[in-house]
Amino acid sequence: MNKIPVFNPNELNQTEQKTNLLGMSKDELGEFFKNLGEKPFRATQVMKWIYQFGVTDFYQMTNLSKKLQEKLDEVACVVPPAVKFKQFSEDGTRKWVFEVAGGSLVETVLIPAEDGKQFGRKTLCISSQVGCALDCSFCSTGKQGFERDLKASEIIGQLWVANQSYMENVPVTERENRVTNVVMMGMGEPLLNYEPVVASMGLMLDDFGFGLSKRRVTLSTSGIVPKMYDLAKDIDVALAISLHAPNDELRNELVPINKKYPLKDLIAAAKAYVYDENPRHKKHVTIEYVMLKDVNDSDEHAHQLVKLLKDLPSKINLIPFNPFPHAPYQRSSNNRIHAFSNILNNAGFVCTIRQTRGDDIDAACGQLVGQVADKTRRAKQWQQKIWQGKIEQQK
Structure with a gap:
């Protein structure tokens, strides 16, 4: 048995100020990006980064524009429990x-x-x-x-x-x-x-x-x-x-x-x-x-x-x-x-x-x-x- 205490930066509770994209459906993400003035297809791009590649840093999502990366960093986050x-x-x-x-x-x-x-x-x-x-x-x-x-x-x-x-x-x-x-x-x-x-x-x-x-x-x-x-x-x-x-x-x-x-x-x-x-x-x-x-x-x-x-x-x-x-x-x-x-x-x-x-x-x-x-x-x-x-x- 191996019992390991884990430090997790998520304890800083980022979600109080930002929208957590984790758990949002494709339709919900599409609406989120629409409200940002972006095309709905951004939802599927971000979904793949989050769920298939495990990426939570928007700046690592390389098929997003620099402007969108910055905007997402301001208003959103990807925070698991x-x-x-x-x-x-x-x-x-x-x-x-x-x-x-x-x-x-x-x-x-x-x-x-x-x-x-x-x-x-x-x-x-x-x-x-x-x-x-x-x-x-x-x-x-x-x-x-x-x-x-x-x-x-x-x-x-x-x-x-x-x-x-x-x-x-x-x-x-x-x-x-x-x-x-x-x-x-x-x-x-x-x-x-x-x-x-x-x-x-x-x-x-x-x-x-x-x-x-x-x-x-x-x-x-x-x-x-x-x-x-x-x-x-x-x-x-x-x-x-x-x-x-x-x-x-x-x-x-x-x-x-x-x-x-x-x-x-x-x-x-x-x-x-x-x-x-x-x-x-x-x-x-x-x-x-x-x-x-x-x-x-x-x-x-x-x-x-x-x-x-x-x-x-x-x-x-x-x-x-x-x-x-x-x-x-x-x-x-x-x-x-x-x-x-x-x-x-x-x-x-x-x-x-x-x-x-x-x-x-x-x-x-x-x-x-x-x-x-x-x-x-x-x-x-x-x-x-x-x-x-x-x-x-x-x-």
């Missing part, structure tokens, strides 16, 4: 702790392919909120409560910084994007911060932005049903559902948003996403299912899951639970996970078991914890519950 710490795991996983406006901290994790090749697959798990408005019982991220939504610049800035981490000592003209896959699975529920998240994913897909394939950008939701229907209309990305239980009674306990949007409504929305009239859309969803010992991992649960998903084209990803301090659950045994997986595979589903990565730097699924000015009092309630438990044990 400030990196407070970065940690590199022994298995190649990288984690960044970002300070966002207001002083709160959020985390972002990059997981390289197991082969470790320089140009191999690199998947970035991006946060969408400071904390999380939901309170899934098995997730340490949710125990810190919720403060606010992230802005588009703070979301896309996570990807920008991750790409830049591979660009040290690389000449500008030789730079290329190294992050190959993005999953909106970090801190927060993406569909509760809908517009900034969709705008950021648009930049990920844009040929003048990061140019990622629509099959390599995935949004994961716990089941905000109305927004799932909106998503199908607004952008073409892969969809993952944090399911974790095959019946309403258990899911109400593990994923409380299920009380508002029960499984019947959630599966209907997932089917609508798969069978959307737009033929470009993905034809299956990924089902995420965390494996909790003696809670949701029995053969009966597996058969219930088969029945629940029988008419939904889906791939199932089983996630070994990653313990956190005072967690009320334990990880299912490897034998139990494989037995559960076999039932699903024998029923005709494609079922994979996620390999735990980055747990030595608390970067595994469900372990991301930032610094949140909790508006929900959930963090305080969680601490009180822990202390109450300790008192009971001492009696």
